[in-house]
Amino acid sequence: MPFKSLGLTAAFVKAVEEKGYTTPSPIQQKAIPHILEGKDVLASAQTGTGKTASFTLPVLQYLTETKHPKFRPLRALVLTPTRELAAQVYENIKEYSKYVNIKSGVVFGGVNITSQKAMLKYGVDILVATPGRLLDLHEQNSVSFKRIDVLILDEADRMLDMGFARDLNKLISFMPVKRQNLMFSATFSPEIRKLAEGILNNPVSVAAEPQNSTAVKVTHKVYKIDKNKKTDFMIQLIKNNDWQQILVFTRTKHGANKLTEKLIKSNISAAAIHGNKSQGARTKALKTFKENSIKVLVATDIAARGLDIPLLPHVINFELPNVPEDYVHRIGRTGRAGAAGEAISLVCSEETEYQNEIEKLLNEKLDSEIVKGFEPTDTAEPKRAATQSKGSFGKKKKASNTTTPEVKSIKKKGFFGRKKPGNSAPKKKF
Structure with a gap:
């Protein structure tokens, strides 16, 4: 037609x-x-x-x-x-x-x-x-x-x-x-x-x-990783596979800045984009990423919508989003216009509940793998469960209502x- x-x-x-x-x-x-x-x-x-x-x-x-x-x-x-x-x-x-x-x-x-x-x-x-x-x-x-x-x-x-x-x-x-x-x-x-x-x-x-579906040509992969080993594993992943263009998502602005600094220290060119950055800095970071002048763009969910990057091959969830729908928007940056893409998530023990919610939303079980040397050893309670069971002073708290005041x-x-x-x-x- x-x-x-x-x-x-x-x-x-x-x-x-x-x-x-x-x-x-x-x-x-x-x-x-x-x-x-x-x-x-x-x-x-x-x-x-x-x-x-x-x-x-x-x-x-x-x-x-x-x-x-x-x-x-x-x-x-x-x-x-x-x-x-x-x-x-x-x-x-x-x-x-x-x-x-x-x-x-x-x-x-x-x-x-x-x-x-x-x-x-x-x-x-x-x-x-x-x-x-x-x-x-x-x-x-x-x-x-x-x-x-x-x-x-x-x-x-x-x-x-x-x-x-x-x-x-x-x-x-x-x-x-x-x-x-x-x-x-x-x-x-x-x-x-x-x-x-x-x-x-x-x-x-x-x-x-x-x-809440994702592009058919996007492959999903989960690595079960110890929380403190995520950065080292991601650096190894990028270098060993010689990846040239990767969009990485964190949950916080501070986390995005911190991760960007560590990537640069490891000789991986990177820039961060989030709400605390000036519009000029955000525009420059996106421009250099699109032009392949830098390998990694580290972003918070502000970038999950509106970034049109042709043929972006890799999206990494350094941290899973606490709203499952945001996973769809994040990985929607790859596999665009019929192209193939890869969505990788680094999941520690406290994020397992987030993974379960994402799988339920997608009606799909995500392939998970444990890599030797990066085995998850932390035993922290899943964040969702911890938030719902205790208040700030250790008192039991009712499950939170996810409906915002605006809604x-x-x-x-x-x-x-x-x-x-x-x-x-x-x-x-x-």
């Missing part, structure tokens, strides 16, 4: 084919026709399957076909949870719109707001943004949402996880009630689907893969606290 058969015009087909794509991916085949028809869409697809093109191509075509000859108000808005994802979506939009008269822009925190104000002053048709910076710009009267025709929430579940529910509620309250809404994510829990009913109007649900609030009020579009406009919430 060629892209033209989906209803895309020649300008967009040409732009897509110049990127090396001739056949639309499953999620593109399912989503693009519905979006071109103006329907609200709730879409779930694993990362690396062309999810971004699924909404950018039809939205750009709509903007082109309905463009005013003189005015250029903001008519399409893409909200993303992280700066890296915002930058990646923006780059895709620029590539796909190269043969049409569409202006696009991107705004996120960590950089000077003045240049962003200047860009918005001259007008853009489509804007990619993170919620916090976009609210700042709106409060400074630098952007208007009065003409928004299409709202896209990319990685909506992650935005809720990161505590953006209140910001999203505010932003949506400033927009017209009548608009097209698109919600895309790598995964959607039943709770998120239920909450989505509050913003999407009679949506079409599409999914390219089962929820609890939303469950009471409806998605982002906003009523479904009806005959009257909803009250704005400040």
Whole structure:
């Protein structure tokens, strides 16, 4: 099936084919026709399957076909949870719109707001943004949402996880009630689907893969390792196999910095990327990694979404995530666009419960191996069990409720606290 058969015009087909794509991916085949028809869409697809093109191509075509000859108000808005994802979506939009008269822009925190104000002053048709910076710009009267025709929430579940529910509620309250809404994510829990009913109007649900699935060509491997031997083992793994490009995940910013320092001392070029790094440092680290100027990029889960690294061969979970869904997003950085990839996890005794939860989520048993000389000797209780059984003073504690305060609030009020579009406009919430 060629892209033209989906209803895309020649300008967009040409732009897509110049990127090396001739056949639309499953999620593109399912989503693009519905979006071109103006329907609200709730879409779930694993990362690396062309999810971004699924909404950018039809939205750009709509903007082109309905463009005013003189005015250029903001008519399409893409909200993303992280700066890296915002930058990646923006780059895709620029590539796909190269043969049409569409202006696009991107705004996120960590950089000077003045240049962003200047860009918005001259007008853009489509804007990619993170919620916090976009609210700042709106409060400074630098952007208007009065003409928004299409709202896209990319990685909506992650935005809720990161505590953006209140910001999203505010932003949506400033927009017209009548608009097209698109919600895309790598995964959607039943709770998120239920909450989505509050913003999407009679949506079409599409999914390219089962929820929480990983790319077919990604192989999974677990090494049972003593906690204090993880660094030495990983260094040996990289050197013995002569790996040239590895994305490594840690749970904490401090852990990422510490591991990066140890890699550099072992003559393995590395850089860290996490929330405490300036945007300039994060951009530089990612750029050098993509260019193969460094071998290892050590990241916290801020990088689990939005990093598009072509043909990335290896992802290592130096520490397993304590949220099983994050495993899917982490290893989604490899095995993209049909390429093969390898996901390796270094698991100590206190992470065994995390592994069990991941296997349950994937409905798959991960192959485990113990390497001579690195046998796990620590006997620490699994972190999940320790957290649930004792409080900070050794008192027994009830199992923690994993539902965040933001999600609890939303469950009471409806998605982002906003009523479904009806005959009257909803009250704005400040």
